[in-house]
Structure formats: C-alpha cells, structure tokens
Amino acid sequence: MVKYKTTMSPDRLSLTFSALADPTRRAILARLTNGARSVTELAEPHDMSMPAISKHLRVLERSGLIERSREAQWRPCRIKAAPLKEAxxxxxxxxxxxxxxxxxxxxxxxxxxxxxxxxxxxxxxxxx
Amino acid sequence: MVKYKTTMSPDRLSLTFSALADPTRRAILARLTNGARSVTELAEPHDMSMPAISKHLRVLERSGLIERSREAQWRPCRIKAAPLKEAxxxxxxxxxxxxxxxxxxxxxxxxxxxxxxxxxxxxxxxxx
DNA sequence: TCTTTAATTAACCAAATGGTTAAATACAAA
DNA sequence: TTTGTATTTAACCATTTGGTTAATTAAAGA
CATH class of the missing domain: 1.20.5 (Single alpha-helices involved in coiled-coils or other helix-helix interfaces)
Structure with missing residues (x-):
C-alpha cells in the first residue's frame, strides 16, 4: 500500500481548466484575440519577468490553448481555442x-x- | 522591491477554474447532479481517504460550486452551478x-x- | 452514559506552481 | 566576427495542492 500519492492527472479537461485558472494566462489569451503576438509584446502589460511569462506560455501551449511558431528571433504565439470548446x-x-x-x-x-x-x-x- | 512573489489571486473565475481542474472534484459535481449526497456517499467511488474528500469539498464550497448543510450527523452537499455560468x-x-x-x-x-x-x-x- | 457513525481538524509530506535572477541559446545586423 | 535582441533554461525559493494518518468533534442510539 502506497503511503503518499500526489500525481496530478494530466487529462485534457484538467489541463485546460488549470491553464485557465490563472488571471495572467487569461489576460494573455484575451490579448491574442487581436492576432499573433511576440513574447515581449505579451509580457509588456504584466509586471513580471520574461521567464515568468515564458512559463505561462509553456502552460498555455501544453494545454493546447496557444501555438508557438518561429519567425526570425521571435516566437509569435497565436490562440488555439479548440480546448475551450471541449470545456x-x-x-x-x-x-x-x-x-x-x-x-x-x-x-x-x-x-x-x-x-x-x-x-x-x-x-x-x-x-x- | 520584493524578491519572491507568490500569491495566487482569488478572483471568482480563477477559483472556479481551479476547482474544476481536478478530476475527483469534477466527478463529485457530476455525482451531485442526481441530488444531494453525504460526504461518505461522495467518497465511496474514490480510492481516497475521507479527509482527502473533505478537502475537495472545501475547495468546491469556497468556489461556490457546492453548498453544504447539516442534517443530523450528515453534511449533505448539493451542487450550485451558478459559477459555471460565469465561466x-x-x-x-x-x-x-x-x-x-x-x-x-x-x-x-x-x-x-x-x-x-x-x-x-x-x-x-x-x-x- | 457509553458507543457508534459521520465528518472535520491537525500535523505531516512530496510534488506542483508561480515567481525570482543569472546564464545560455538563436538569430539578425553591423 | 562581434554585438545586440528575443527568448528559454537552470537553479533557486516560498506557497499551494493533494494526499496521508491520528485525533477530535457532533450527533444518534443503545
């Protein structure tokens, strides 16, 4: 018998909801409705370091709510709202x-x- | 200047989404669509201790997704889906x-x- | 009053989360 | 080739989360 379980289940719905459970991430999503944005642009309105934003973006990406591509030295993000439908x-x-x-x-x-x-x-x- | 910030903002939407971000809690909500249930009844299908369930219920309550009342030694829970509308x-x-x-x-x-x-x-x- | 049942609280633990600063990487431009 | 700009990675830290067991509280019933 196991003594301590932790393991947060990574099912789609849980990933989506926990990505949405943060106001910074929701603000980022909102911002992306006006079109693709670079990480610096997304960071600008938030009083927060770049790595912090980078982490939020990783969470959004893993939940499927954004997609990142590559354009020169920029990593433009765009919204992919599909998981919201599921939710x-x-x-x-x-x-x-x-x-x-x-x-x-x-x-x-x-x-x-x-x-x-x-x-x-x-x-x-x-x-x- | 502060060095380490943590503080998860407790706005309604964040509370709702983070309550929903757990499969056990979603299962509990689903169960409650068939009517009020006691804590023991809610615990039964989950391979988890009572205190663990109790904590999940507290999270659901604080998010406004359930309401708990008192009936003899039971604490029946019922669903209050209003926050879902907001979400x-x-x-x-x-x-x-x-x-x-x-x-x-x-x-x-x-x-x-x-x-x-x-x-x-x-x-x-x-x-x- | 004593016992049983239902549930919560307390104390603990490990992993996850959300932030930091400093260093590394990737590409563009001079 | 060096410098500058955009972004990520690494290492750290504190708090939160989701679980445990043991103890406590609350009410019912014998």
Missing amino acids: VDWMEQYRRHWEQSLDRLEEYLKVLQSGKPKAKGKTNERKK | VDWMEQYRRHWEQSLDRLEEYLKVLQSGKPKAKGKTNERKK
Missing part, C-alpha cells in the same frame, strides 16, 4: 442547474424524495 | 476562435496584415 461542452451538462426555474423544481423534488427532511434525518442514505 | 460566459467570448471557418478567415487576415511573413520577419512588432 464548454462539459460545462453545458450543468446548464439546467444554473438556470433558476429548474433549480427550484429540483429543490421541490428533493423535498418530496427525502420525506420529513427536518425531523427524521437519514435523508442522504438513498443511493443513486 | 461559460467568459469562454463564450472565444467561440468564434474555435469555430473552424472563422479560424481560417483569421489566418488569411493575419497573412495579409503581416506581409511577406517568411521573408522579412519583424512580423510581430505591430501593436494593438
């Missing part, structure tokens, strides 16, 4: 949950199912 | 980028703008 598709499955009316209905069904939710307890033992 | 809204701004035809058009515009992209270089010095 949005996944989230769509919860749309009904964030749409008010349905939430209310569900609330009601839950009350019906659980019977005397305040009094008897054990409300959450039903499986599936 | 999806943010992503929608990139929809045109992941829709093929537009990508192609943009590619073409980029070529036009930059002139001799192979030969002269300095392609990426244009601002805005």
Whole structure:
C-alpha cells in the first residue's frame, strides 16, 4: 500500500481548466484575440519577468490553448481555442442547474424524495 | 522591491477554474447532479481517504460550486452551478476562435496584415 | 452514559506552481 | 566576427495542492 500519492492527472479537461485558472494566462489569451503576438509584446502589460511569462506560455501551449511558431528571433504565439470548446461542452451538462426555474423544481423534488427532511434525518442514505 | 512573489489571486473565475481542474472534484459535481449526497456517499467511488474528500469539498464550497448543510450527523452537499455560468460566459467570448471557418478567415487576415511573413520577419512588432 | 457513525481538524509530506535572477541559446545586423 | 535582441533554461525559493494518518468533534442510539 502506497503511503503518499500526489500525481496530478494530466487529462485534457484538467489541463485546460488549470491553464485557465490563472488571471495572467487569461489576460494573455484575451490579448491574442487581436492576432499573433511576440513574447515581449505579451509580457509588456504584466509586471513580471520574461521567464515568468515564458512559463505561462509553456502552460498555455501544453494545454493546447496557444501555438508557438518561429519567425526570425521571435516566437509569435497565436490562440488555439479548440480546448475551450471541449470545456464548454462539459460545462453545458450543468446548464439546467444554473438556470433558476429548474433549480427550484429540483429543490421541490428533493423535498418530496427525502420525506420529513427536518425531523427524521437519514435523508442522504438513498443511493443513486 | 520584493524578491519572491507568490500569491495566487482569488478572483471568482480563477477559483472556479481551479476547482474544476481536478478530476475527483469534477466527478463529485457530476455525482451531485442526481441530488444531494453525504460526504461518505461522495467518497465511496474514490480510492481516497475521507479527509482527502473533505478537502475537495472545501475547495468546491469556497468556489461556490457546492453548498453544504447539516442534517443530523450528515453534511449533505448539493451542487450550485451558478459559477459555471460565469465561466461559460467568459469562454463564450472565444467561440468564434474555435469555430473552424472563422479560424481560417483569421489566418488569411493575419497573412495579409503581416506581409511577406517568411521573408522579412519583424512580423510581430505591430501593436494593438 | 457509553458507543457508534459521520465528518472535520491537525500535523505531516512530496510534488506542483508561480515567481525570482543569472546564464545560455538563436538569430539578425553591423 | 562581434554585438545586440528575443527568448528559454537552470537553479533557486516560498506557497499551494493533494494526499496521508491520528485525533477530535457532533450527533444518534443503545
């Protein structure tokens, strides 16, 4: 039996979401909607060293959200939003949950199912 | 001047995305679409200790993706998908980028703008 | 009151993350 | 060939993250 597990799973969705979980990286993506940009250009608005930006770009690249090419001594980045589609598709499955009316209905069904939710307890033992 | 900065910014979007960046937490959310569940029930399918699950739930709670209440000795969790709407809204701004035809058009515009992209270089010095 | 069940908290650990500065690399230009 | 510019790599550091086990808390039930 293993004592300490760590291993962050590198599935596509996790990579995409964790790439998006940083405001600097989201700002970079936003900037790239106006077209390809060099690393220096991308770094300029951020109070941060070049290597820091370089690391953010590597994260974005590994998640597939940007693509880097080569043009003389510049490494222009361009956005590749495809992984966002995957992410949005996944989230769509919860749309009904964030749409008010349905939430209310569900609330009601839950009350019906659980019977005397305040009094008897054990409300959450039903499986599936 | 500060030497080492770390501070992960806790804006809503970052919280949401980083909560979603873990497969265990996504699985928990998925499970909760079938209604409220106790911590033990949520833990059951995962080969992981209770405290580990407890921590995941805390992350989900702080991101606003779940809500925990109290019922006897159980702490039933229910999904609160509202933050997902915010996240999806943010992503929608990139929809045109992941829709093929537009990508192609943009590619073409980029070529036009930059002139001799192979030969002269300095392609990426244009601002805005 | 004592025991059992559900869950959290505490203390620990290893790896990942997000930053730094300094050095190395790659290409262009003089 | 040397110099300058763009970028990455290396080595470091602190904090965060995701897990563990052991102890604690909270309520139910005998």
